[in-house]
Amino acid sequence: MTVTLRDVAAKAGVSAITVSRALNNTGYVSPHTRERINDAVATLNYIPNDLASSLRSKRTQLLALLVTDVTNPFWTTVARGVEDAAIDAGYGVILCNTDEDPAKEARYLDLLLRRRIDGLIIAPTTESTEILQDLERRTVPFVLMDRLVDGVCADIVRGDSRGGAYHLTMHLLQTGYKRIGMITGPSSVSTSEDRVAGYLAALDEMGIAHDPALICRGPYRRSTGYEATLDLLAQNPRPDALFAANNFIALGVLEALRNEGLRVPEDIALVCFDDFPHVTAGAPFLTTILQPAAEIGSAAIRLLLDRLANPDLEPREVVLPTELLVHTSCGCGKELRVASS
Amino acid sequence: MTVTLRDVAAKAGVSAITVSRALNNTGYVSPHTRERINDAVATLNYIPNDLASSLRSKRTQLLALLVTDVTNPFWTTVARGVEDAAIDAGYGVILCNTDEDPAKEARYLDLLLRRRIDGLIIAPTTESTEILQDLERRTVPFVLMDRLVDGVCADIVRGDSRGGAYHLTMHLLQTGYKRIGMITGPSSVSTSEDRVAGYLAALDEMGIAHDPALICRGPYRRSTGYEATLDLLAQNPRPDALFAANNFIALGVLEALRNEGLRVPEDIALVCFDDFPHVTAGAPFLTTILQPAAEIGSAAIRLLLDRLANPDLEPREVVLPTELLVHTSCGCGKELRVASS
DNA sequence: CTGAAAGCGCTTACAG
DNA sequence: CTGAAAGCGCTTACAG
Numbered sequence: 156m157t158v159t160l161r162d163v164a165a166k167a168g169v170s171a172i173t174v175s176r177a178l179n180n181t182g183y184v185s186p187h188t189r190e191r192i193n194d195a196v197a198t199l200n201y202i203p204n205d206l207a208s209s210l211r212s213k214r215t216q217l218l219a220l221l222v223t224d225v226t227n228p229f230w231t232t233v234a235r236g237v238e239d240a241a242i243d244a245g246y247g248v249i250l251c252n253t254d255e256d257p258a259k260e261a262r263y264l265d266l267l268l269r270r271r272i273d274g275l276i277i278a279p280t281t282e283s284t285e286i287l288q289d290l291e292r293r294t295v296p297f298v299l300m301d302r303l304v305d306g307v308c309a310d311i312v313r314g315d316s317r318g319g320a321y322h323l324t325m326h327l328l329q330t331g332y333k334r335i336g337m338i339t340g341p342s343s344v345s346t347s348e349d350r351v352a353g354y355l356a357a358l359d360e361m362g363i364a365h366d367p368a369l370i371c372r373g374p375y376r377r378s379t380g381y382e383a384t385l386d387l388l389a390q391n392p393r394p395d396a397l398f399a400a401n402n403f404i405a406l407g408v409l410e411a412l413r414n415e416g417l418r419v420p421e422d423i424a425l426v427c428f429d430d431f432p433h434v435t436a437g438a439p440f441l442t443t444i445l446q447p448a449a450e451i452g453s454a455a456i457r458l459l460l461d462r463l464a465n466p467d468l469e470p471r472e473v474v475l476p477t478e479l480l481v482h483t484s485c486g487c488g489k490e491l492r493v494a495s496s
Numbered sequence: 497m498t499v500t501l502r503d504v505a506a507k508a509g510v511s512a513i514t515v516s517r518a519l520n521n522t523g524y525v526s527p528h529t530r531e532r533i534n535d536a537v538a539t540l541n542y543i544p545n546d547l548a549s550s551l552r553s554k555r556t557q558l559l560a561l562l563v564t565d566v567t568n569p570f571w572t573t574v575a576r577g578v579e580d581a582a583i584d585a586g587y588g589v590i591l592c593n594t595d596e597d598p599a600k601e602a603r604y605l606d607l608l609l610r611r612r613i614d615g616l617i618i619a620p621t622t623e624s625t626e627i628l629q630d631l632e633r634r635t636v637p638f639v640l641m642d643r644l645v646d647g648v649c650a651d652i653v654r655g656d657s658r659g660g661a662y663h664l665t666m667h668l669l670q671t672g673y674k675r676i677g678m679i680t681g682p683s684s685v686s687t688s689e690d691r692v693a694g695y696l697a698a699l700d701e702m703g704i705a706h707d708p709a710l711i712c713r714g715p716y717r718r719s720t721g722y723e724a725t726l727d728l729l730a731q732n733p734r735p736d737a738l739f740a741a742n743n744f745i746a747l748g749v750l751e752a753l754r755n756e757g758l759r760v761p762e763d764i765a766l767v768c769f770d771d772f773p774h775v776t777a778g779a780p781f782l783t784t785i786l787q788p789a790a791e792i793g794s795a796a797i798r799l800l801l802d803r804l805a806n807p808d809l810e811p812r813e814v815v816l817p818t819e820l821l822v823h824t825s826c827g828c829g830k831e832l833r834v835a836s837s
Numbered sequence: 838c839t840g841a842a843a844g845c846g847c848t849t850a851c852a853g
Numbered sequence: 854c855t856g857a858a859a860g861c862g863c864t865t866a867c868a869g
Contacts, residue, residue: 202609227774265543270547434747434775
């Protein structure tokens, strides 16, 4: 029923291996033979069976990318970078969304290992240590992305969270803000603590004592921004600026401020990490630290390919610089200028 | 090196088929044997090879979803609906982004057929006819999504574009707007023409002659909204309301209006299809027709599973109702109330 | 430049 | 309830 290599070989009057060699460009095939084979492939409408070839060759030419939230444009942009770079290298990419859920992550990983992917890029959830150590034991090639994990020594690509947070905080301080509320992710996620570290470093450099009550933590979600903002606004004295450690948190902050009747930046300043590029189209909705999402993706593929080529490589760390965008318009006509540089 | 079924069988002191039966719950295995097998699996850290089992059984338990733009939250929500429903049924889903590019679509399809996916759900690009007819010839089970294609008779799930556009237009007319500019997608995409049809039906019902100059077409992109808005604003008399046929077009419209110094809704009204749910969080940024994206996804899986179970089924069409949301806030504090119902 | 044989790791189909 | 044999559709390794 389905056309196989054997059928093509019969039609072309050659052996199966010769067809394999012609189609995969592995080994020599005379031009005349090649032509006959191509004709046979075309008339029979042959589609090779990658299951069979992968089973035999022990390579699938398939990589996987596990991200923690596909609804976040940061991650879709990373995914685009990964995919483009992978295709250039002749690999396909399977995109999986773990939703920050260790159970989902474990299920996907099991599925992927059963499919015998050649390697994977993973933005770990908050409890990935064991899963990753298991991968190390199985010598599955993988690259960490965005987040470091204690006890796991592997290639990693990430943005400069600490540096970015430092710049964002400095920007606020130099503009004259003094009491900056920091709303960040879980303490178990390295980006979250790195951003706190950058924030503290800037305060320190400017000789401002830091108030622990100004630092709020929670999942990288809208609700975290909303609730933390209400908490921070209840403080006395209340913050004159807020630092949202990611874009979703910033949305929650905006919502809470609106409900409280506070305007940005007239009543309170707001800055954040990442934005919503397709909505804001190059004009971030707040003063923002932008991470080079697509480059993070392509760098991860580069590390992974290097490792596939040479499994004994020492683990490497790639830290990509961030960009401070001081801004301006929210995409709907209302000006949200926080400060100018 | 890698642990195989044979190794597990040897360790458990049974044959390979028995292990296969135990792990797949196919056929009887005595409780005692099963226990020994489970122990062996655990101590050997066995991971089944799905390539081998798929090759033999001719089923991969894998479906594919081709969408035209993963950066559009409408499609990520659809994908979520597809994936959740697929997992419940024991299938994995491979998500592919065609970017409205027929070449990319063809490349993905080739890759997927080589991997022998069991079926696929496809939101076709503007030139998919041949590719889809090829799928029909190969009897690959597939379901169309969002868009009909001329000359292709297949299962399809879509939102009620015509009905939604009718309601949106009626809403404007009943609020008192009379000259409504329509900015829609390419005429080769069925949703685009359905939305025009709904728009025309509403005008007709209210006894308003339609002006062809008020209908602009282009890709479902921001730039289309931007350019068409400038064109429409140059008309005399100029429109008092604009209808953006999708969310990205609406962003371009907003940008153009802002550049022209026009406020929504004081100077001109604006309505659209779909919004940016994660950014606006339930409060659409404009008066909007919402399509039930997740339900479109799960319905597609249902049709596809039915077809896998029974390939001779007559093609079915599922049209899901849309919802009119009259609104309000743009997510950054500025009110964009267009009209009230 | 081309081929015959063996095998990747499973499951099907047939027995008992 | 369990097993021996065959085969899914390719590619590897060895020859010529």
